[in-house]
Structure formats: C-alpha cells, structure tokens
Amino acid sequence: MKDQDCIFCRIAAGEIPSTAVYEDEEFRVILDLGPAAKGHALVLPKEHYKDITEVPEEVLGKAFFLAGRVGAAMKKALGCAGFNVVQNNGVEAGQTVFHFHIHIIPRYEGGPSMVTWKQGTADPEEQKKIAEQIRSAL
Ligand code: 5GP
Ligand code: ZN
Helix, strand or coil, X not given: XXXXXXXXXXXXXXXXXXXXXXXXXXXXXXXXXXXXXXXXXXXXXXXXXXXXXXXXXXXXXXXXXXXXXXXXXXXXXXXXXXEEEECCCCHHHCCCCCCCCEEEEEECCCCCCCCCCCCCCCCHHHHHHXXXXXXXXX
C-alpha cells in the first residue's frame, strides 16, 4: 500500500525530490534533510508501514541488510570510523515521520557525539519479572 498523504511514500516513489544514494524495486535510500552527521542516510521501503511492527519479516531483513551495506560504503567512501543504525517507533521514541525508516548515521573520529543514553541500574528480581512480562506478550 502507498499513502498519498505520506511524505516518505512520495519520496520513495520519486514524486518528491530527494538526494538518493541507492534505489531498487523495494527501497530508496536517501540523505536526511537534517543530518546528525555528514552522510546521515535513511532506508525507506517503497511500501507504506507505519513502524517496525507492521513490516513483514522478509522486508525487514532486506532493509537492515541494506543498512549494513550503506554503512560499509560510508566507511569506505566517507572515511567514517563507524556508524549507528537507529530506528524510532512512536512519538515518545522520537519518531516524527510515520513511515518505517532506518537511520544510518556515520560516526567520525572527533565527533559529533554518538547516539547514547545514561545507563541505569537493574534489580535482578525485577529484571526476572520484566522478562516474564515481555515473554508472555510475544
Ligand atoms: P524520525 O524522527 O521519524 O526517526 O526521522 C525522520 C527523519 O526524516 C528526520 O531525521 C528528518 O530530518 C528526516 N526528514 C523529514 N522530512 C524529510 C524530507 O522531506 N526529506 C528528507 N530527505 N528527510 C526528511
Ligand atoms: Zn508512507
């Protein structure tokens, strides 16, 4: 399904211009308009899925494989030391465009700083309960 009101559907279909680094029948990989670092790219499936929970297994596998390929190309071509693969689901998780996409963010020696979070602490008993809650919902 494609959604005419979805900006990433329209970008992936080539109806709205973007700077593409890769395209095939199922995906377009573009440079992010507000890059977190030089070369920040987005893997967009041409089909519309609102987030990762809607993406079929086969498409998801191809999308992440492609993210790895693009990251490897960034290391070769842009000289980044590494890259982050980031994927946001839901407003609270930072998703702003509700068409599934994968961020590939090159990381260079000397910055800008990488995607990070503050480490918390874990209580073993509580961890067991949490794991059980998640397991029972799978
Ligand atoms: P999210 O916050 O949903 O994970 O990521 C959305 C990303 O899409 C943001 O990094 C934002 O800069 C990028 N973006 C939003 N609109 C456009 C656009 O029209 N073209 C391109 N190339 N990137 C966009
Ligand atoms: Zn879409």
